[in-house]
Amino acid sequence: MPSATSDARVLIQSLSRAYAATPTNLKIIDLYVVFAVATALVQVAYMGLVGTFPFNSFLSGVLSCIGTAVLAVCLRIQVNKDNKEFKDLPPERAFADFVLCNLVLHLVIMNFLG
């Protein structure tokens, strides 16, 4: 299916071109999200190697990674200037909410880690 591969190549090219146009601060947040998800995958792979005991540590580790990823995505949504719904939300307020939510998340993680 040559048309499919050429289509795929055109697709990837246009995707990367469009993505290169996003502002730097959003790209940093995206990088952080990718890092968090990668850490979660590493932990899952480790769990596959050594087994699930102690389960609460595994759970808290994976959920902390996924949690910070989700919160970072929320931050990105709120800080993104293209987003009409959040145009009167100052980015400092968005970041403060992000920090607060992370605090609560990590407090719970520390408690559950065992």
Place this chain on the structure above:
Amino acid sequence: MAEPQQPTAVRGSGEGGGGQFRNAVGGVLCAFALLLIGVLAFSIRLFSVIKYESVIHEFDPYFNYRVTQVSLISAERSSAASIFCQRMESFSQKKRKKNGVYEFWNWFDDRTWYPLGRAIGGTVYPGLTLTAGTLWWLLNSLNIPLSVETVCVFTAPIFSANASWATYLLTKEAKGPGAGLMAATILAMVPSYISRSVAGSYDNEAVAIFALIFTFYLYVKTLNTGSLFYATLNALSYFYMVCSWGGYTFIINLIPMHVLLCIVTGRYSSRLYIAYAPLVVLGTLLAALVPVVGFNSVLTSEHFASFLVFIILHVVALVYYIKGLLTPRLFKVAMTFVIKVGLAFCYAVAVILVSLVASSPTKGWSGRSLSLLDPTYASKYIPLIASVSEHQPPTWPSYFMGINVLAFLVPSGIIACFFPLSDASSFLVLYLVTSVYFSGVMVRLMLVLAPAACILSGIALSEAFKVLIRSMKFQRPSSDDDSSTEGDEVSSVPANSMKNQSKTSVKSETVTKEKPSKKNRKMDQDPEGSSPVGPTREQKLLVLPCGPSFVGIMSLIVLCGFYVVHCVWAAAEVYSEPQIVHTYRSPYGLHVFDDFREAYAWLRHNTEVDDKVASWWDYGYQTTAMANRTVIVDNNTWNDTHIATVGTAMSSPEKEAWEIYNSLDVKYVLVVFGGLVGHRSDDINKFLSMVRIGGGVFPNIKEEDYLRDGIYRVDAHGTPKMLNCLIFVETDGTGFDRARGYEIGKKHFKLTHFEEVFTTHNWMVRIYKLKPQKNRVRGKLKLKSRSKTSSTLKSGGKTNPWQ
């Protein structure tokens, strides 16, 4: 307030200062109304305290009370509450020095489910006890010396006031402050909520309903504002709900359902992502923190819906993001490509998941949840759950008893939610529909329906009042204004009649619930349906003629009056009974039957501390809390076999029953008999469920043996097995049974293995002691038990494990 937003803009900018003043007055009035609503919610629940006394009701609250006492004991040692010290003497006798909140998590209770015991820390929902404990500690630190019992008794009314304020907030998010106030007032009085939150009903639902409404409010607030701060608060409120009640699974399934609904109806927005995704992650973690839930928050099917929707939401968010990046043509190409690859991947994952889930016999759901989804499940597989009266489906009259007038205000509220349809109002409709289904399965869950019904009725009533009062307001000036406005309207009628048609039909439905004849007149009055400002406004407001709107307002007020009268009657007459004390009015005055407490007090003062008491599981919590003796089974009903053992003992003849009880180290047996006073829920009426539960585990107990021609009788026509069994010989002694209305079947018998030690004043509770074995058994071998076992093996047939 009930004033709509439009008139302030309608009056023009010259009235800006007046508008601000009106808003300020409105705000003050609103706050004052909320205060009154809180006082109303608190005081309507005080009938039980006024009519009887400040005592803890029923069965389950006694357990919660005991747990609260234990969690507070180290704190209370330092205060000077003498009543409490008297009660705690038994604790100090056991030399248990460690208590308090931290030791509460590790508490293993050896005074119940003898000889198994129960790990309290890991099996109880701590929200209620910790809340009441905190309240008590706060009051004591302010030097207000209330006893623990007082705080426990009044926790429920305080939290119902909080719940009505939370309802105001939730409805305000959906429809505005007017509807909020209406809904809060209705919730303060709704009978089905009162039934579980009277003063003295110290049970989980007292705080759980507040947590439920507050969580929903924070979810809707996050959905409306998109603020991560409220998302954090939402997760914390959900944590409080998980601590309080097992019904938290309703939240964690309803919110994903709503998210799915929003995605499917095309209402996906980034606010939806912010409202849902942090809740799932934080909520799962916080739920796993509570020992009762633990790893169930990721392993059981009740939570899988939230994870599934989490994944779906991320996929949808990604799709929308890429759609924003690409041109439409390329996006179509991307979609076809992804669908081909993605479908194959999804199939594989789905197959793995389904095989994992299907491998467990209950598909990962707990028994209680399955009995909710399939109403017939419990009667087939779990007779214990099926025997609880709260778990039966409700009858139609119980809907009218529980939510009264709201039952027919709710449909108009649903319609009002669709004009306009927002995320919040779709959530309310979904909440109502699901809670109606679950309330139809189990009468206890009408409690979850109550807030939804109140909110939607509040919306309906508020919309109705809005229209009617607006009609009155704009029709009240002299007839010149009327004719001039009518002139403007008539000219714009042909253009706008189409727009008004739908609005009129909706408004006429909400308004003409009680007066169907008005509907015909409404259609004729169509030309009047437009605002007095003029044809520049796009949305014409509905204005009705003065007379019908006045009649409508009066009718609605009378309707609310009926509702209030019913609620106060229900709170005073139906739900104020503490169930530990019964009253009976006769021509000679008021008789009070305090038999239960009399029996427990006798046990407490006349038996050894380590004596074991056997009774049916209903009375377990009360016995442990008030009599302070070890029991065999109690209301937690976590071990079916143990309950079946007690059930078998109650259904067997004296000798077998003695053997069973002796093997459990039981010293005293407690039975409840209502024949003398006409008390209907005594052990004889509960006997069939004892037989069923016992027969579910021990096959030698068969239900047919106790029924004559399929009917349960204890009079002269009772079966021999029935007339010989332990519960019968222990309870009966009088001639005529007032509870069942006929003469007892067997009189004048002598008990050989048990002796009666105590009967209460009205014969309601009877306590029997196991007679010790005779030292010398005349004419029989000492190895009687062993030979009997071998003979049973040889005979085959019915194997009785107790011989």
